[in-house]
């Protein structure tokens with residue numbers, strides 16, 4: 377096995393900076409690739425949380441003018457991760473989250489903030505750092521989408537690139553006038569370049585110009601070639617179907633391990649699964665729910681956005697409550713959804729609990745204590761919470777879309793009979809079908825043996841990075857060999 381070096385380019389990485397699943401993936405992939413002889417470093421923006429969390433930063437390059445001011449590249453570590461941090465205070469040192477300011481509006485200079493990331497990634501590929509010339513560049517989501525464009529419209533040779541779609545809904549489209557300020561030549565503004573609906577499309581550029589495109593499940597890779605899920609990019613994705621593949625995500629099984637999780641009340645494994653009852657009780661107490669061991673307790677851990685379909689959960693809530701079901705929801709995002717769940721919790725104390733915010737520990741406690749983990753997404757490239765749920769014995773009830781369809785085995789009669797069922801799927805994503813799926817779930821829950829089998833099947837499913845890492849390693853090797 378020959379060893380390879382790779383540079384991953386992303387706007388988030390766990391545990392330093394995370395707004396969603398992207399960070400989990402970029403944080404886990406480098407370690408998962410090591411056994412395959414791939415040494416991966418990650419280029420990330422020097423947000424305050426990153427600069428404050430890295431170990432042993434060493435300057436390895438200086439830029440006199442990176443889109444408006446000087447900047448440095450720092451080599452650093454964070455636990456097992458090898459990082460290159462783009463220390464550009466004029467672009468990244470500000471309050472708020474990576475993409476929006478405290479007023480919840482996009483930072484007005486986002487085009488430059490993320491073009492800088494992509495451009496520096498491309499330049500590292502072209503030999504900016506003599507001691508580290510990666511064999512492959514792996515760019516993630518729209519924030520790194522211009523990377524293949526910077527490679528393509530440059531005179532210098534560079535390595536092959538992979539572009540991964542974690543979410544097609546965020547496309548990074550900016551005005552045409554920015555072409556020259558972004559350092560792109562006029563010829564880049566074409567249908568087979570960065571042009572997108574009359575502007576510059578960062579995601580589109582990645583999809584158009586990368587050597588290979590991946591997304592995070594085989595089903596999503598198919599879905600996005602059709603108008604329903606393609607979000608305007610289906611034509612391009614169909615044209616590039618030969619270069620497009622779906623590789624399922626995994627979860628970090630050290631971070632998500634019910635047998636050794638320090639964030640939960642009682643640890644457990646397959647033999648001691650009964651101990652989940654203590655976690656359920658603790659969760660009910662934490663959310664102000666009636667501590668009834670027999671009540672079906674639904675858990676949700678999610679960004680609150682249209683994608684996640686949780687407005688539909690609000691619609692079916694009255695029916696669920698009439699049946700005695702409980703809900704513990706952790707999430708943050710769109711104001712109307714936050715308000716809806718807050719109001720539901722106020723109106724139904726003891727039966728509905730909502731924590732609006734971001735809380736890593738509570739996410740673990742929900743996985744360990746809820747009977748069901750509900751994911752009613754309208755679209756879902758892969759989804760990570762249902763993978764954690766499988767590992768923790770919380771039975772996933774999911775929409776049959778994208779990676780949810782690929783990772784949960786629906787408890788239909790055949791799957792139950794053959795002992796492979798792990799959860800419940802429903803389709804289409806409507807209030808009626810969600811209500812029907814939860815009625816079916818209640819019936820399964822009432823049958824102790826069947827329910828325990830669902831939990832055990834889930835807990836023995838391999839949700840680790842082992843398989844996905846093999847696929848990425850193979851992909852990188854193919855690229856290097858071509």
Ligand SMILES: Nc1ncnc2c1ncn2[C@@H]1O[C@H](COP(=O)(O)OP(=O)(O)O[C@H]2O[C@H](CO)[C@@H](O)[C@H](O)[C@H]2O)[C@@H](O)[C@H]1O
Nearest residue numbers: 396397398542678679707733734735756757758759760761
């Ligand atoms: N309030 C909260 N408190 C604590 N933790 C919270 C939280 N809200 C969410 N999380 C955590 O954030 C992560 C969310 O990841 P997901 O993959 O489920 O969705 P997301 O849409 O962000 O990711 C996108 O990218 C990933 C990665 O490829 C794809 O799996 C997915 O389909 C795609 O939409 C999980 O680790 C979850 O536990």
